[in-house]
Amino acid sequence: MALALQTFSTVGDANAALKATGTRYLGGGTLVVRAANEGDISVSGLVRSTDPSLSAIEIDNGKARIGASVTMAAIARHPELGAIAKAARAVGGPAIRNMATVGGNLFAPAPYGDFAVALLALGATVDTDDGEMPIEDFLAGRDGSRAIVTSVRFELPKAENFRFLKVSRVKPKGVSVLSIAAALEQAGDSTVSSVRIALGCMADRPMRARGAEKALIGSTLNQDGIAAALAAAGEGTSPITDPIASAWYRAEVLPVHLGRLLLG
Amino acid sequence: MAKVPVQFTLNGSEKAEFVEGGTTLLHALRDKIGDTSPKGGCHQGTCGACSVIIDGELRLSCLTLAETCGGADIRTTSGLAEAGVLHPLQRAFLDAFATQCGFCTPGMIMAAKVLLDHTPNPSREDVVEALSGNICRCTGYEPIIQAVLTAARANSQNAA
Numbered sequence A: 001m002a003l004a005l006q007t008f009s010t011v012g013d014a015n016a017a018l019k020a021t022g023t024r025y026l027g028g029g030t031l032v033v034r035a036a037n038e039g040d041i042s043v044s045g046l047v048r049s050t051d052p053s054l055s056a057i058e059i060d061n062g063k064a065r066i067g068a069s070v071t072m073a074a075i076a077r078h079p080e081l082g083a084i085a086k087a088a089r090a091v092g093g094p095a096i097r098n099m100a101t102v103g104g105n106l107f108a109p110a111p112y113g114d115f116a117v118a119l120l121a122l123g124a125t126v127d128t129d130d131g132e133m134p135i136e137d138f139l140a141g142r143d144g145s146r147a148i149v150t151s152v153r154f155e156l157p158k159a160e161n162f163r164f165l166k167v168s169r170v171k172p173k174g175v176s177v178l179s180i181a182a183a184l185e186q187a188g189d190s191t192v193s194s195v196r197i198a199l200g201c202m203a204d205r206p207m208r209a210r211g212a213e214k215a216l217i218g219s220t221l222n223q224d225g226i227a228a229a230l231a232a233a234g235e236g237t238s239p240i241t242d243p244i245a246s247a248w249y250r251a252e253v254l255p256v257h258l259g260r261l262l263l264g
Numbered sequence B: 001m002a003k004v005p006v007q008f009t010l011n012g013s014e015k016a017e018f019v020e021g022g023t024t025l026l027h028a029l030r031d032k033i034g035d036t037s038p039k040g041g042c043h044q045g046t047c048g049a050c051s052v053i054i055d056g057e058l059r060l061s062c063l064t065l066a067e068t069c070g071g072a073d074i075r076t077t078s079g080l081a082e083a084g085v086l087h088p089l090q091r092a093f094l095d096a097f098a099t100q101c102g103f104c105t106p107g108m109i110m111a112a113k114v115l116l117d118h119t120p121n122p123s124r125e126d127v128v129e130a131l132s133g134n135i136c137r138c139t140g141y142e143p144i145i146q147a148v149l150t151a152a153r154a155n156s157q158n159a160a
């Protein structure tokens, strides 16, 4: 089917064109072109912007701003993004990582969205052409969103304070059974002083494990210390069922993998 | 719908085509330009048979719109042999029986080529990672991994 692609040099012009019905933004195209190849006729036109700011990575004073068109491969090889490189490398195989953008990952339905899981744990801010918002609000409202995402911003974690785990059946690049990201700080006595945990595949989009977070505050990262958090890990989840795993299976293995992430 | 002009270099020679909006690079290469080395296995990004090198990076031509390739440098397996002499990767694939039905081979070779361009002496792990987006239904992968390692050794011997 014919698809009209419109390319604009500014985000503003691209955003205006995106208001037309049947029009979608083209990031790396790994999901949207695939949908078109599969015969999805809800997409009749594609819009993209070549604005250079969309492809920029800026790091200043411990704060990172990553443009929406930046690819997973660019993040994985960036010398100052080592702490989160693992999450970018978890997305697809090498060719997919050369194409898959940050912007697209924020929209990817489960079992995809591994990098968005990391951004959720980092408490990122999502910038759109209409303004900025916390990633939680963005994810909750993304289905109705008609604004181009321009960048994500977050405080760069210390490598030892950020943990990421993707569980897949096919190694090294299979689709997620689940993914977990945790941004975690410990006090002088090594008890947990702050923590944000995000889960992938435990709902239709990345979600926080708030029960587990609450249970971890003030506890020590050992078998006994994390027991309550593991018991609470599944609170509020409604895992997806797909050819990779059933909802039941995902729910059963979540505490096991969260335990490994926290003790590892 | 109006056709869109696209111009790029394919294996070093200039190509210009008119394509319909939404035409994938895979379709343009195979059915318009006549380079059938990239294969269409799944059209979903899953099999890697359509892998090509665009501006030095491995990409999936089935998920790339031809229109977005204006001015790009595109490399496919059909451009590897020089004056009838196979590229070391092609030679190694043949010698190692790393190609059986051959459907995955051009994609595997492109994935291996970018690896060796950046990492001339890869470890086995590097090879497995580099080929992780490419599916082979015939060989069981081991001969392919061996072929890439052999080609890397042949390259570094030539360079020495």
Ligand SMILES: Cc1cc2nc3c(=O)[nH]c(=O)nc-3n(C[C@H](O)[C@H](O)[C@H](O)COP(=O)(O)OP(=O)(O)OC[C@H]3O[C@@H](n4cnc5c(N)ncnc54)[C@H](O)[C@@H]3O)c2cc1C
Pocket: A024, A025, A026, A027, A028, A029, A030, A031, A032, A033, A034, A068, A069, A090, A091, A092, A093, A096, A099, A100, A101, A102, A103, A104, A105, A106, A107, A108, A111, A112, A113, A114, A115, A147, A148, A149, A150, A173, A174, A175, A176, B044, B045, B046
């Ligand atoms: C074989 C294969 C394997 C994959 N494996 C993984 C994996 O392991 N982990 C994973 O997380 N994902 C995976 N994916 C999914 C996908 O590649 C990634 O989620 C990727 O990050 C999507 O980005 P994209 O730029 O390709 O999105 P596109 O396909 O370009 O866009 C996806 C959606 O997001 C919208 N969009 C994109 N950018 C913007 C923007 N800036 N503003 C507004 N809307 C936008 C588009 O309109 C579209 O609706 C895989 C896909 C394939 C085909």
Ligand code: FES
Pocket: B039, B040, B041, B042, B043, B044, B045, B046, B047, B048, B049, B050, B051, B060, B061, B062, B063
């Ligand atoms: S045809 Fe492109 S990945 Fe299978």
Ligand code: FES
Pocket: B098, B099, B100, B101, B102, B103, B104, B105, B135, B136, B137, B138, B139
């Ligand atoms: S040789 Fe047949 S698919 Fe690989």
